[in-house]
Amino acid sequence: MRNVSIIGAGMIPVGEHWATSLRELAAEAGVKALEDAGIQTVDAIYIGNAYASTFNQQTQLGALIADFMNLTGTEAYTCEAGDASGGVALRNGYMAVASGAIKSALVIGVEKATDIVGSARTLARSISLDADFESPNGATLTTMAGLLMRRYMYEYDVEISQFEGFSVNAHRNGKRSSYAMYRNTIREGAFAKAPMVSDPVSLFDSAPDGDGAAAVVLVASDHAKDMVPQPITISGSSVKTDRLMLQERDNILKLNAVSQSAQQALKQADLKISDINLMELHDSYTILTTLSFESLGLAELGKGWEWANNGGEQIDLTGKMPISTFGGLKSRGNPCGATGIYQAVEAVHQLRGIATDNQVIDARHAFIQNLGGLASTVVTHILSIENV
Amino acid sequence: MNPNSNWLMKSDRKVGIVGYGSYIPRYRLPGSEVARIWTNGLSGSPVKEKAVAGIDEDVITMSIEAARNAIACANIDPLNIRAVWVGSESHPYAVKPTSTIVAESIGTSSNILAADWEFACKAGTEAVQASIGIVGSGMAKYTMSIGMDTAQGRPGDALEYTAASGGAAFILGAAEEAYAIYQGSYSYVTDTPDFWRRAGEAYPSHGDRFTGEPAYFAHITSAASNLMEIMGSSPEDYTYAVFHQPNVKFPLRAGSMLGFSSEQMQPGLLANEIGNVYSGSCMIGLTATLDVAQPGDRILMVSYGSGAGSDAFDLLVTDKIKDKPNTYITTQNYIQRRTEVDYATYVRYRGKLKE
Numbered sequence: 001m002r003n004v005s006i007i008g009a010g011m012i013p014v015g016e017h018w019a020t021s022l023r024e025l026a027a028e029a030g031v032k033a034l035e036d037a038g039i040q041t042v043d044a045i046y047i048g049n050a051y052a053s054t055f056n057q058q059t060q061l062g063a064l065i066a067d068f069m070n071l072t073g074t075e076a077y078t079c080e081a082g083d084a085s086g087g088v089a090l091r092n093g094y095m096a097v098a099s100g101a102i103k104s105a106l107v108i109g110v111e112k113a114t115d116i117v118g119s120a121r122t123l124a125r126s127i128s129l130d131a132d133f134e135s136p137n138g139a140t141l142t143t144m145a146g147l148l149m150r151r152y153m154y155e156y157d158v159e160i161s162q163f164e165g166f167s168v169n170a171h172r173n174g175k176r177s178s179y180a181m182y183r184n185t186i187r188e189g190a191f192a193k194a195p196m197v198s199d200p201v202s203l204f205d206s207a208p209d210g211d212g213a214a215a216v217v218l219v220a221s222d223h224a225k226d227m228v229p230q231p232i233t234i235s236g237s238s239v240k241t242d243r244l245m246l247q248e249r250d251n252i253l254k255l256n257a258v259s260q261s262a263q264q265a266l267k268q269a270d271l272k273i274s275d276i277n278l279m280e281l282h283d284s285y286t287i288l289t290t291l292s293f294e295s296l297g298l299a300e301l302g303k304g305w306e307w308a309n310n311g312g313e314q315i316d317l318t319g320k321m322p323i324s325t326f327g328g329l330k331s332r333g334n335p336c337g338a339t340g341i342y343q344a345v346e347a348v349h350q351l352r353g354i355a356t357d358n359q360v361i362d363a364r365h366a367f368i369q370n371l372g373g374l375a376s377t378v379v380t381h382i383l384s385i386e387n388v
Numbered sequence: 389m390n391p392n393s394n395w396l397m398k399s400d401r402k403v404g405i406v407g408y409g410s411y412i413p414r415y416r417l418p419g420s421e422v423a424r425i426w427t428n429g430l431s432g433s434p435v436k437e438k439a440v441a442g443i444d445e446d447v448i449t450m451s452i453e454a455a456r457n458a459i460a461c462a463n464i465d466p467l468n469i470r471a472v473w474v475g476s477e478s479h480p481y482a483v484k485p486t487s488t489i490v491a492e493s494i495g496t497s498s499n500i501l502a503a504d505w506e507f508a509c510k511a512g513t514e515a516v517q518a519s520i521g522i523v524g525s526g527m528a529k530y531t532m533s534i535g536m537d538t539a540q541g542r543p544g545d546a547l548e549y550t551a552a553s554g555g556a557a558f559i560l561g562a563a564e565e566a567y568a569i570y571q572g573s574y575s576y577v578t579d580t581p582d583f584w585r586r587a588g589e590a591y592p593s594h595g596d597r598f599t600g601e602p603a604y605f606a607h608i609t610s611a612a613s614n615l616m617e618i619m620g621s622s623p624e625d626y627t628y629a630v631f632h633q634p635n636v637k638f639p640l641r642a643g644s645m646l647g648f649s650s651e652q653m654q655p656g657l658l659a660n661e662i663g664n665v666y667s668g669s670c671m672i673g674l675t676a677t678l679d680v681a682q683p684g685d686r687i688l689m690v691s692y693g694s695g696a697g698s699d700a701f702d703l704l705v706t707d708k709i710k711d712k713p714n715t716y717i718t719t720q721n722y723i724q725r726r727t728e729v730d731y732a733t734y735v736r737y738r739g740k741l742k743e
Binding site for chain 1: 430595598602
């Protein structure tokens with residue numbers, strides 16, 4: 001297996017791009033990444049997308065997007081794992097280049113959510129749950145997150161207000177980023193009073209769906225150094241799965257795939273979690289951030305929420321472990337199946353030192369983790385600067 | 389494309405508003421009542437309360453009320469009215485005109501044009517544009533253009549807080565007789581499916597947040613800025629501005645995007661007191677504004693109808709506004725005539741219980 005590096009990265013702001021189609025979103029990010037890498041063609045294009053089949057009634061995104069980018073004929077197809085689709089597309093590109101089967105890959109995460117609205121979109125999103133036992137009974141990602149959070153609050157005697165710092169931190173960082181969907185700050189004390197979406201998950205707790213696209217270009221690390229001044233190495237890559245349904249898990253408050261995927265990626269990178277300088281966690285709900293901290297071994301069981309203390313001062317850009325550095329899913333927006341690639345592009349910006357107002361100083365290793373469903377699929381990548 | 393003078397609609401013969409009248413039913417449903425029923429009182433409401441038509445009221449009866457007020461205001465013989473046009477999205481009949489019933493009730497002759505108009509919330513102002521043409525060409529001495537609705541909101545839907553009843557009637561005639569003269573108008577339409585109600589459906593569907601930026605704001609600001617550019621005017625040239633008002637926030641934001649102050653919008657911004665009266669929305673905003681206007685005041689009025697389009701009008705108030713008959717019932721008179729109802733009464737009055 002060869003080492004693999006990212007030589008190009010691009011993203012567009014997450015938002016309600018009403019007038020921009022799926023293919024246009026994907027091509028815009030794809031072209032940005034290719035221009036950043038200084039190349040015009042690649043051996044393969046891998047698309048991370050979760051809901052084009054229900055949001056847009058569109059499959060075969062590979063052919064669609066390759067053709068639209070004037071790359072007709074190129075190997076191109078979708079990788080899907082719910083909201084972890086971007087992550088698994090990156091994993092797929094990594095393996096293809098690492099194996100030597102191809103020399104270069106363009107990995108695009110794209111989601112066009114605003115083609116449908118309201119309850120139709122909620123229904124279209126719930127296809128990532130169990131279609132025999134969960135979604136037919138009215139379950140959605142948000143209602144399941146609500147059940148999870150309620151259980152956590154009951155087991156560990158935690159109040160809603162104690163999760164506030166995660167959202168405050170996300171919006172504090174998103175406010176500084178021109179790529180973020182909601183650049184407002186959340187005032188202290190506002191979190192627990194926000195309108196309920198699915199009790200106890202409120203409007204200020206759950207991430208907003210948005211349209212978005214982000215892309216990276218991968219080549220073998222040996223070639224990367226000759227192509228761009230600041231290639232970023234993928235030092236760890238791992239996908240693990242858990243039982244799809246919460247109800248089947250022995251302990252719903254332990255995200256086993258989060259632990260296992262992180263351990264495998266860290267082992268490959270020969271790093272400990274304490275070597276990591278920043279993390280992009282899948283913060284679509286604060287309960288997932290809380291449980292991720294616990295499952296990553298950064299907090300004892302029942303104590304993950306403590307990272308949110310004091311407005312999230314330990315997780316801000318200068319804190320002990322910065323997270324959601326461009327606003328995370330909560331403020332940057334949740335582009336569903338494109339999320340994993342947004343995380344990768346954000347990490348690349350941090351490691352190259354071009355994150356401007358969102359920069360984490362002296363970032364050398366970034367840990368990005370992308371969850372499908374309620375951590376049924378977990379993709380971890382560790383990105384590192386080249387000269388480590 | 390940059391706006392050019394060919395886009396301006398202006399008749400050879402100058403046309404103005406020779407009479408106007410509004411009507412608002414007396415019942416009010418507070419937003420807190422809708423929230424009490426549907427969200428345990430947890431939701432905020434985009435308006436304080438909305439006007440609700442009584443059990444014996446519909447677009448026909450309310451149009452007649454407004455039309456009579458307009459005739460009283462104009463002090464003309466209804467036999468000289470040559471067209472009665474009613475814009476609404478709640479005509480009581482799918483087939484059979486509202487306008488003939490209104491015309492006969494207010495005492496026009498039978499030698500007239502009469503028709504119902506539909507363009508979501510801009511059906512009434514579309515009828516005004518047509519009136520400017522027919523009066524401006526000399527085909528008619530006076531015309532009556534009405535925007536009136538008993539708007540439908542699906543129980544529990546976001547629109548139920550605002551969908552209200554009311555509207556206004558305008559009699560157009562020669563500028564020499566007018567309280568306010570149309571200096572120019574303009575229309576801007578696109579195929580934008582933000583809100584619709586299919587034939588046979590009781591309640592409309594809408595595209596949630598899609599109804600904002602690409603729909604309401606894009607059309608209102610395009611119509612207003614294009615008209616102002618063609619007219620060579622800017623926001624500070626206008627004493628007042630009136631915009632379609634589905635809630636309080638939208639018109640205030642559209643006005644501020646265009647450079648208008650909240651003071652310029654204040655007399656015509658009624659949504660907080662009466663809700664969104666759809667086809668009547670900016671037309672009743674204009675009657676309330678004319679009620680306080682002085683000679684020489686200039687008014688910009690911009691409607692918005694889903695599906696989608698905006699009509700924009702540039703009006704100049706004349707000296708005649710001082711001579712309005714004392715008998716005239718103002719829009720504020722109707723706003724102050726108020727009987728609060730609870731949700732159950734509203735459900736009964738609006739026929740929302742189906743077998």
